[in-house]
Amino acid sequence: MKYINSTGFTHKQSDKIGVLITNLGTPDEPTAKALKRYLKQFLSDPRVVEVPKLIWWMVLNGVILNIRPRRSAKAYRTVWTKEGSPLLTITQQQTNALRARLRKHHGEDIVVDFAMRYGNPGIEQVANNMLDQGVRKLMVLPLYPQYCASTTASTFDAIASLFTRRRWLPDFRFISSYHDHPYYIQTLAESIRQHWATNGKTDKLIFSFHGIPKRYLTNGDPYFCHCHKTSRLLAEALNLDNTQYETTFQSRFGREEWLQPYTDFRLKALPAEGIKSVQVVCPGFSADCLETLEEIAVENRDYFMNAGGERYEYIPALNDQPDHIESLAKIIEQNIQGWRIENEISVRSKLSHQHGATL
Numbered sequence: 001m002k003y004i005n006s007t008g009f010t011h012k013q014s015d016k017i018g019v020l021i022t023n024l025g026t027p028d029e030p031t032a033k034a035l036k037r038y039l040k041q042f043l044s045d046p047r048v049v050e051v052p053k054l055i056w057w058m059v060l061n062g063v064i065l066n067i068r069p070r071r072s073a074k075a076y077r078t079v080w081t082k083e084g085s086p087l088l089t090i091t092q093q094q095t096n097a098l099r100a101r102l103r104k105h106h107g108e109d110i111v112v113d114f115a116m117r118y119g120n121p122g123i124e125q126v127a128n129n130m131l132d133q134g135v136r137k138l139m140v141l142p143l144y145p146q147y148c149a150s151t152t153a154s155t156f157d158a159i160a161s162l163f164t165r166r167r168w169l170p171d172f173r174f175i176s177s178y179h180d181h182p183y184y185i186q187t188l189a190e191s192i193r194q195h196w197a198t199n200g201k202t203d204k205l206i207f208s209f210h211g212i213p214k215r216y217l218t219n220g221d222p223y224f225c226h227c228h229k230t231s232r233l234l235a236e237a238l239n240l241d242n243t244q245y246e247t248t249f250q251s252r253f254g255r256e257e258w259l260q261p262y263t264d265f266r267l268k269a270l271p272a273e274g275i276k277s278v279q280v281v282c283p284g285f286s287a288d289c290l291e292t293l294e295e296i297a298v299e300n301r302d303y304f305m306n307a308g309g310e311r312y313e314y315i316p317a318l319n320d321q322p323d324h325i326e327s328l329a330k331i332i333e334q335n336i337q338g339w340r341i342e343n344e345i346s347v348r349s350k351l352s353h354q355h356g357a358t359l
């Protein structure tokens with residue numbers, strides 16, 4: 001069959017609003033085998049690696065997938081918990097909390113679920129499931145505050161690819177970024193203030209964002225500008241002047257130049273500039289994951305301390321903190337405006353044909 005049919009529809013069904021939360025995804029297990037599968041899917045995405053297809057196929061399959069899985073598995077093992085990968089468990093917790101909050105205000109006909117761009121549970125499977133439950137209005141919120149083609153547009157691609165194959169499409173909305181949304185900025189600022197209330201301040205506050213190749217910026221990706229705007233708004237909310245904070249970029253991959261300054265370079269250099277204590281926060285990560293828990297909280301701490309630093313604190317991501325959930329719920333509510341939940345039976349029909357049946 002050419003198109004995916006909408007099986008199980010009856011005229012008695014009420015229309016539902018669907019909210020699909022997405023994030024990047026994570027391997028199923030911290031093993032080389034699971035990492036190879038995950039990295040192959042992730043790094044074969046042309047939105048992530050913009051290199052001519054044939055050349056990249058050879059580098060990926062000939063070199064990267066033979067070396068990186070083992071190395072990455074080792075790193076993942078240091079953050080893995082009995083519940084699994086932190087990114088997955090935190091995304092689950094965020095979704096459960098958002099579902100409870102949205103259903104409390106909007107009733108049971110709002111369906112809230114999450115999916116991962118790479119690995120499990122996949123976007124296609126989850127979105128199909130939501131549409132089959134009677135979701136006729138679908139909103140997708142990728143939990144990437146700053147727009148980036150490698151992450152945000154790639155999520156859109158996955159949804160769009162599913163839509164090209166479905167028979168019955170829903171109304172559709174997509175939140176492409178919320179990097180300057182007042183709720184997001186206020187919630188982050190408050191979490192930093194809370195950290196200060198218990199731990200005091202340091203010489204500098206570092207805003208560390210995941211990097212991308214610099215070439216993507218010069219080709220017009222707004223990611224760098226979104227990161228800098230988030231930093232500026234946070235600094236304003238916290239009354240910081242230019243000497244009290246820095247914006248840096250972490251998690252380089254490959255040999256070409258990435259967005260600068262690099263987080264690790266700056267942390268190695270700061271003690272010699274007289275900055276002996278820092279707090280690091282990663283505003284681009286809505287959930288803690290390998291890149292924050294291992295790279296920032298452990299690896300970069302060592303760089304800073306070994307370079308003569310005296311105090312280093314990582315301020316956790318917003319995760320499922322109630323304020324974060326509330327601000328995401330409000331962002332969702334602003335974006336579902338005008339979408340009424342149809343509690344009436346949508347078509348009062350006496351027709352008895354069966355939808356989605358293979359006749």
Ligand SMILES: C=CC1=C(C)c2cc3[nH]c(cc4nc(cc5[nH]c(cc1n2)c(C)c5CCC(=O)O)C(CCC(=O)O)=C4C)c(C)c3C=C
Nearest residue numbers: 024025026048072087148150151210212253284289290291
């Ligand atoms: C927050 C936004 C992210 C952007 C932008 C981003 C771009 C990007 N990432 C890679 C390569 C890798 N990233 C990896 C992990 C990873 N990346 C993000 C987020 C962004 N990436 C997250 C949340 C995570 C952690 C996932 C987890 O399971 O905890 C990895 C895998 C880890 C490893 O092997 O080191 C790679 C590889 C590129 C190439 C890129 C932009 C071009």
Ligand SMILES: [Fe+2]
Nearest residue numbers: 024210251291
């Ligand atoms: Fe990444």
Ligand SMILES: [Fe+2]
Nearest residue numbers: 222224225226
């Ligand atoms: Fe800019």
